[in-house]
Amino acid sequence: MIEIKEELIESLLEEAVDQAKSNNKTQIISMTKEINETNPLRFFESAKELGMDRTFWTSTSEQFYLVGVGSAFHIGANEYRFQNTEKQWEKLLEDAIIHNPYKVPGTGMVTMGGMSFDPSIRKSDLWKKFGHSSFTIPKFILTVNEGKYFMTTNVQVNQADHSRQLANGIKHAEETLMSYSTTLPAQARIHSKNEIAPQQWMDTVERATEKINQDEAEKIVLAREVRIKLKDDASITAVLDQFITSQSNSFVFAFERDGDCFVGASPERLVKLKNQQLLSTCLAGTAPRGMTKEEDRKISNNLLQDGKNRSEHDFVVNMIKNAMELYCTSIQIPEDPVIYPLKNLQHLYTPVTATLKKGYSIFDIIKQLHPTPALGGVPREESLKFIREQEQLDRGWYGAPIGWLDSNQNGEFAVAIRSGLIQGDEASLFAGCGVVKDSDPQAEYEETNIKFLPMLSVLGG
Numbered sequence: 001m002i003e004i005k006e007e008l009i010e011s012l013l014e015e016a017v018d019q020a021k022s023n024n025k026t027q028i029i030s031m032t033k034e035i036n037e038t039n040p041l042r043f044f045e046s047a048k049e050l051g052m053d054r055t056f057w058t059s060t061s062e063q064f065y066l067v068g069v070g071s072a073f074h075i076g077a078n079e080y081r082f083q084n085t086e087k088q089w090e091k092l093l094e095d096a097i098i099h100n101p102y103k104v105p106g107t108g109m110v111t112m113g114g115m116s117f118d119p120s121i122r123k124s125d126l127w128k129k130f131g132h133s134s135f136t137i138p139k140f141i142l143t144v145n146e147g148k149y150f151m152t153t154n155v156q157v158n159q160a161d162h163s164r165q166l167a168n169g170i171k172h173a174e175e176t177l178m179s180y181s182t183t184l185p186a187q188a189r190i191h192s193k194n195e196i197a198p199q200q201w202m203d204t205v206e207r208a209t210e211k212i213n214q215d216e217a218e219k220i221v222l223a224r225e226v227r228i229k230l231k232d233d234a235s236i237t238a239v240l241d242q243f244i245t246s247q248s249n250s251f252v253f254a255f256e257r258d259g260d261c262f263v264g265a266s267p268e269r270l271v272k273l274k275n276q277q278l279l280s281t282c283l284a285g286t287a288p289r290g291m292t293k294e295e296d297r298k299i300s301n302n303l304l305q306d307g308k309n310r311s312e313h314d315f316v317v318n319m320i321k322n323a324m325e326l327y328c329t330s331i332q333i334p335e336d337p338v339i340y341p342l343k344n345l346q347h348l349y350t351p352v353t354a355t356l357k358k359g360y361s362i363f364d365i366i367k368q369l370h371p372t373p374a375l376g377g378v379p380r381e382e383s384l385k386f387i388r389e390q391e392q393l394d395r396g397w398y399g400a401p402i403g404w405l406d407s408n409q410n411g412e413f414a415v416a417i418r419s420g421l422i423q424g425d426e427a428s429l430f431a432g433c434g435v436v437k438d439s440d441p442q443a444e445y446e447e448t449n450i451k452f453l454p455m456l457s458v459l460g461g
């Protein structure tokens, strides 16, 4: 059941070629059709055949997937990256021919991408393939939304192109993407694990606590890195497969850039926008899961009442509340947090809902929110300065906004935690924690250890 017939595709492409000729420049065209049930992970795996970078996004609490293949158009930005990205995206939408008979979020023209945590930092070699802001409009996107399946094809058409040839090329690529095998690859196992300077990291936590006790800051989030060597090249499909089955309440994502892949399963929503309705999340304060139901409930109750964790959490709530007041009306935030249970740990969680004021976009919100005190600190500039000077690593895209947007103003961004950069048979994993006045370096170290568990376990550790 392919709803747009081949002839329609060809005539849309013909229209694009004519446009390109009359404007004397390339024309971007986006065509969405409904397709039969398609397995997102197998689609992702088949895309390897095409040798293009892939992008994956799902929310494990919903039936929603986006799988992007290749890049028909790239939006990069260094300075003023939020404004620049938004400007380029809007221009693209204005110029594009968009054929999308569906009103479903995640269909039509969609861009997927992310940013680095801190654009003022000179990129290290590790992150050289990941720009400070890098969004793609994939050549092909599979969208799964509430039991319906859609395929969008985005093409840049030149004056000299022939619609028949373009249509044949698309048909051929689609056949490859749909001709998936029934078995998914197995995961490689971990060969060795190298914690980068744990003692030095605990010393940095100590210094952050001293700074806070001298009233120079209130909260500083510090991250550390674990370097992994695998016995074989990692299978990104296997990583995603295991995340999807094991990490409920999470955003499972993968962004490939020239073979390197940033993956993770983040429980932290930054912002979701659907029909002008905003949803954001305050997530901070952490405890392990109990071995039994009873023990688990005891840990949850302690976490809810623990002053140190509550203060980590409240900094985030206050900041998000203030940020929302600038751009939103009808802001609703519960008085007290609840428990957000995950496989390996539990967090304090406060949801925020609001209505976006007319004239503002999701970019305004991201710009205002990033980094929240869940990943930066309070005050923002003081804590960022401490992180820049004292943290012994390049966070790259870890801790930064990643997500997607569609041509109907729907979109969702998560904060890229519980994540790592996979490079063939090696990987760098990242985890951090909120340091406040009564932080104990050893306890914070142990907290980061449980935050590494999701990534370690999907890498066969």
Ligand SMILES: C=C(O[C@@H]1C=C(C(=O)O)C=C[C@H]1O)C(=O)O
Binding pocket: 221, 223, 268, 283, 284, 285, 286, 312, 347, 374, 375, 417, 418, 430, 431, 432, 433, 434, 435, 451
């Ligand atoms: C920084 C991370 O997580 C953040 C820090 C938390 C904490 O310190 O309690 C909890 C959730 C996130 O806000 C991470 O997972 O790397």
Ligand SMILES: [Mg+2]
Binding pocket: 284, 285, 286, 312, 433, 434, 447
């Ligand atoms: Mg913490």
